[in-house]
Amino acid sequence: MTLPTYTERWEELAELKDQFAVRDWFMGTSGNISIRVSSSPTLFLVSASGKDKTKRTHQDFVLVDENGALAQETVERPSAETLLHVEVYKRQEVKCSLHVHTVANNVISEIYGDQGYVTFKGQELIKAFGLWEEDAELTIPIIKNYADIPTLAKEFGKHVKEDAGTVLIRNHGVTAWGRSVLEAKKQIEALEFLCQYKLEFRKLGL
Ligand SMILES: CSCCC(=O)C(=O)COP(=O)(O)O
Numbered sequence: 001m002t003l004p005t006y007t008e009r010w011e012e013l014a015e016l017k018d019q020f021a022v023r024d025w026f027m028g029t030s031g032n033i034s035i036r037v038s039s040s041p042t043l044f045l046v047s048a049s050g051k052d053k054t055k056r057t058h059q060d061f062v063l064v065d066e067n068g069a070l071a072q073e074t075v076e077r078p079s080a081e082t083l084l085h086v087e088v089y090k091r092q093e094v095k096c097s098l099h100v101h102t103v104a105n106n107v108i109s110e111i112y113g114d115q116g117y118v119t120f121k122g123q124e125l126i127k128a129f130g131l132w133e134e135d136a137e138l139t140i141p142i143i144k145n146y147a148d149i150p151t152l153a154k155e156f157g158k159h160v161k162e163d164a165g166t167v168l169i170r171n172h173g174v175t176a177w178g179r180s181v182l183e184a185k186k187q188i189e190a191l192e193f194l195c196q197y198k199l200e201f202r203k204l205g206l
């Protein structure tokens, strides 16, 4: 790992954190985000646990290894949900992993939680997931919100089948990952739009 890479990745993640903070996507210190710094060995920066993520500090991120263990000396703790990020970085092409709690993604995950997935069809924004056909349908898995993080991470890992993807965690939030910050961000934003749209639609009784 070269120092410029570390600094550049830190700045990229910090910028994204600021953008999400403006949208109120880190309510009550919820959410966590990460970015790959090196592939061999696997090292990534992940947000420190329990922080006010609307503020920018020099302690916002910590460097962890492929198992989510600290790879630097720091008093900060890596996100309590680092093991979910570990699952996506097992895929060498994955560069970024994002997790946020929003009202819309929580409500949708609860409504469709029993069936274990939610589908979206006839919406332009499903193209953000690479679905360009006229009748394409997007399916997003919904997993149980296990309190035990290793169990949650294991369940989550079963759905990490590609280098970009999105998984809802019931009454908890969403995690999206991708080959770049932009790809992960695009998916998490598109899913938020689709969840908000579905909720509005249901509210109107349509
Ligand atoms: C206060 S929200 C509960 C924990 C959580 O779900 C989350 O996303 C934030 O945890 P972290 O350890 O990453 O701050």
Ligand SMILES: [Zn+2]
Residues within 6 Å of the ligand: 030, 031, 032, 081, 099, 101, 172, 173
């Ligand atoms: Zn969470």
